[in-house]
Amino acid sequence: MKGPIYIHRYTMRSRAALNAASTRHDHEGALIKVGDGYGCMHPWPELGDVGLDALIQILKDGGTTPTIRSALFCAREDGKARVEGRNLFDGLSVPRSNATLAMDEADFDTAVASGFTIAKVKMGRDLEAESKFIMEQAEKYPALRWRLDFNATLGRGGIENALRGLSAEFREKIDFLEDPCVYDAKGWQELHTRFGIPLAVDRDVDLATKGFSVAILKPAVNVIRPVLERAHLESWRVVFTSYLDHPLGQCFAAWRAAQSANDYPGMIDTCGLVTHGLFEPDPFIERMGEVKPDFSPPSGHGLGFDDLLESLPWKKLI
Incomplete structure (x- = not known):
């Protein structure tokens, strides 16, 4: 994917430990911005993923991992939809959830x-x-x-x-x-x-x-x-x-x-x-709204969150 890459590191706090392999409540990840599109890198080192610092360095060096590959794909498809002024969920029905x-x-x-x-x-x-x-x-x-x-x-x-x-x-x-x-x-x-x-x-x-x-x-x-x-x-x-x-x-x-x-x-x-x-x-x-079986996509272009994403303090990586 051509063009500069920007990142925004975040931390989410879970209400409880989220799996048997982890006891932590703070969960770090990074959003990426490439052109007009956005993606997410959220590793689980406890389950074998490359840690966040190493992940960001690999991205900077032009390398890849499954997490990087998926985040760049997301940013590409999200960016296309934003340029075209459409929401990615248009015409689709999300399956119900447990x-x-x-x-x-x-x-x-x-x-x-x-x-x-x-x-x-x-x-x-x-x-x-x-x-x-x-x-x-x-x-x-x-x-x-x-x-x-x-x-x-x-x-x-x-x-x-x-x-x-x-x-x-x-x-x-x-x-x-x-x-x-x-x-x-x-x-x-x-x-x-x-x-x-x-x-x-x-x-x-x-x-x-x-x-x-x-x-x-x-x-x-x-x-x-x-x-x-x-x-x-x-x-x-x-x-x-x-x-x-x-x-x-x-x-x-x-x-x-x-x-x-x-x-x-x-x-x-x-x-x-x-x-x-x-x-x-x-x-x-x-x-994201209420927690219920039917998924409710946020409004906006691409995957949504237009104003929230634009307001983040992005840092140029490449």
Whole structure:
């Protein structure tokens, strides 16, 4: 992509720890501006991403990583739409989302009242307490379906013990287990055969071949089209999620999900795109509106946020 690149570093503060691999509440990232377009780089070093300082240096040096590639693609497409005076969501419908929740009773009350029918929670930090909590919520809200994300923090034996610790009634309500352990086609197939619960692959979705039936796609780091084509051939369910990143990145994920739902009718499942409620409010988060199953794109050109983006103190990188 030609032209100068500008960056704006930001910090978002989460209300709780966001996965089993991380205990932090402050989350740094950088928005980029290239020409008329904007993108987002929001690494998760705990999950194997290049850290932010190194990421910015690689971008400055003309190198690339999955995060940089996706941010530049976002900036290019966002810029085209801004020049043409259109919103990227025009003519598209964003799939509905699950609720991505902390282990907090009030959050579950609010989510159910807002119309969510699927709850996604991060597991693996304190299995005994987590299992007790989710079974209590399942009893309170028996119609809820569950997505349990372990971020591959447990071994296979740990996952089997965790599942045995859940009641048979609760296990029937599990929509899928996401990254239950480090991906291994044979081991995952055996795990699915033993418990009959669908498995979803996230971190290794580009390489995984067997042993799962749900592909998790994160536009912030994944190349989308090849996985969609494989999913079409293999009859996988596809779930798009944000990267628990800046609202601009969240909107990029939602746009890619909407495009894919349009191109592959019936293949895109309930997604995980509504995640701004996990963070303390700021002007961008407030612009995203209420936390509800239906994604509400912000107004403006491209991915929106026109005035907020223009008002940021941008620093020239290249």
